[in-house]
Amino acid sequence: MKKDYIIITNNPLVPQMLDEEHEVDYSEISYEDVLGKVRDRIHEGHLLLSHPLSGSVKPNETPYKSVMISRKAGKLDERSLSIIEGAIRSCAKFEFKSEKYREFMPETFKDFQLIDWTLLQSAISSADVW
Known part of the structure; x- marks a missing residue:
């Protein structure tokens, strides 16, 4: 039986670590595009369950x-929309340099993936108890 939430991610480690009980919407997209995808789903009536x-x-x-x-969509939740739009605005304040990521060793990407996974695990633990 699927959990009551969906995970939207660009982290390839996430679908590898979770079983079929978890719905993972994985795409090879940018950090900013993940937030945009979440915003689109909130407009469809989904609630934000972890802070972006x-x-x-x-x-x-x-x-x-x-x-x-x-997982379930209802009417538009203004609080979720406000949080995701604030996160998108915050991201816009940062200068993203995709070329800087090209300089990293493969191990560094694995470290980034592990950091994101660790944060997600905490959210999953809270959601599963709820």
Whole structure:
């Protein structure tokens, strides 16, 4: 039986770590595009279940982001919309340099993936208890 939430992510580690009980919407997209995808789902009536700027990692410091939303959609939730739009505005303040990621060793990307996964695990633990 599927969980009551969906995980939207660009982190390839996430679908590898979760079983079929978890619905993972994985795409090879940018951090900013993950937030845009979450915003679109909130407009469809899904609730935001994890903060889009969780952790102490700034948006321009990592290429990976995972966000949880509700499985069920209802009416538009203004609070969820306000939070995701604020996160998108915050991201716009940072200068993203995709070329800087090309300089990283493959191990660095694995570290970024692990950081995002660890933050997501905390959110999953809370959601599963709820």
